[in-house]
Amino acid sequence: ILNVEQSPQSLHVQEGDSTNFTCSFPSSNFYALHWYRWETAKSPEALFVMTLNGDEKKKGRISATLNTKEGYSYLYIKGSQPEDSATYLCAFYRLGDDKIIFGKGTRLHILP
Amino acid sequence: EPEVTQTPSHQVTQMGQEVILRCVPISNHLYFYWYRQILGQKVEFLVSFYNNEISEKSEIFDDQFSVERPDGSNFTLKIRSTKLEDSAMYFCASSELTGPDIYGYTFGSGTRLTVV
Numbered sequence: 001i002l003n004v005e006q007s008p009q010s011l012h013v014q015e016g017d018s019t020n021f022t023c024s025f026p027s028s029n030f031y032a033l034h035w036y037r038w039e040t041a042k043s044p045e046a047l048f049v050m051t052l053n054g055d056e057k058k059k060g061r062i063s064a065t066l067n068t069k070e071g072y073s074y075l076y077i078k079g080s081q082p083e084d085s086a087t088y089l090c091a092f093y094r095l096g097d098d099k100i101i102f103g104k105g106t107r108l109h110i111l112p
Numbered sequence: 113e114p115e116v117t118q119t120p121s122h123q124v125t126q127m128g129q130e131v132i133l134r135c136v137p138i139s140n141h142l143y144f145y146w147y148r149q150i151l152g153q154k155v156e157f158l159v160s161f162y163n164n165e166i167s168e169k170s171e172i173f174d175d176q177f178s179v180e181r182p183d184g185s186n187f188t189l190k191i192r193s194t195k196l197e198d199s200a201m202y203f204c205a206s207s208e209l210t211g212p213d214i215y216g217y218t219f220g221s222g223t224r225l226t227v228v
Contacts, residue, residue: 034216043116043203044155046216089155098168098210099145100217102155 002026004092006103013080014111020076021106023090027071032093034100035064035075039086047075047088077108085110114138118204118220125194125227133189133223135204143207144187145217146179148172148200155203161187162210194227201225 005024013019025033032051036044048057053068061078077084087107091100117136125131137144146158159169161179178190187206191198201224205217 036216036219041221043219043221046218049214049216098143098160098162099157099170101157102147104154 002092002094002101004090004101004103006088006090006106008106009104010107010109012109012111013077015080015082017080018076018078019080019108020074021088021108023073023075023103025071025073025090025092025103026094027069029095030068030071030092031095031097032100033066033068033073034091034093035073036089036091037086038089038105044089075106080108080110082110082112084108114218116204116206116218116220118202118223120223121221122224123226125225127196127227128193131191131194131225133191133202133204133225135187135189135220136185137187137204137206138208138218139185141206141208141218143167143210144179144181145205145207146189147203147205147219149203150197150200158189158202191225194225196227199225199227 007022035047038044048064050066055066057064063076066073087105089105091102093100119134144161147155149155157170159173160167176192180188201222203222204220207217
């Protein structure tokens with residue numbers, strides 16, 4: 001059974017502060033790691049797809065890093081804004097599979 | 113921007129009834145998926161579909177479930193005889209490529225299925 005773990009489950013951050021959270025996944029048979037942003041009543045939206053150990057990707061104030069050897073990825077948000085409030089999902093793609101497996105998500109609340 | 117469309121947004125059904133959840137994937141995508149999320153739990157994989165056949169399915173996807181792409185645009189999930197534990201949000205997704213697809217999956221906004 002593939003285990004994709006995200007921590008923390010929930011996070012409250014003051015507007016303007018920076019934050020980060022973690023996704024851990026099996027380090028064997030790694031193929032890709034996806035990050036999605038999921039706002040209430042909307043569809044999950046792809047943020048990053050990461051494939052190489054040491055990858056760093058950035059989209060505006062959001063960035064992510066990847067360590068495939070130890071099986072973790074960090075998502076960073078710089079200068080949090082109210083519109084960053086959402087659930088952030090990571091999903092692991094194992095070599096040979098035709099699917100991604102999700103973690104339970106980190107629910108981020110930005111406090112005004 | 114192209115979207116994955118799901119209908120209906122919410123369906124209530126009696127236990128034992130058949131339901132069909134509908135999805136229109138992005139037109140140039142080749143790979144299609146169904147996922148579901150039971151309230152408070154992880155988003156779970158159900159099935160992947162490529163070239164008009166199932167490419168992978170999970171343990172959840174038993175004989176009560178089936179998928180079809182009847183007309184080249186719609187992608188449907190049928191549950192033959194619904195159970196209370198089938199109540200969940202069902203998401204359809206599509207992708208242009210498989211493997212380390214640089215774009216990720218495009219998800220619909222889901223169908224909330226409530227079995228009573």
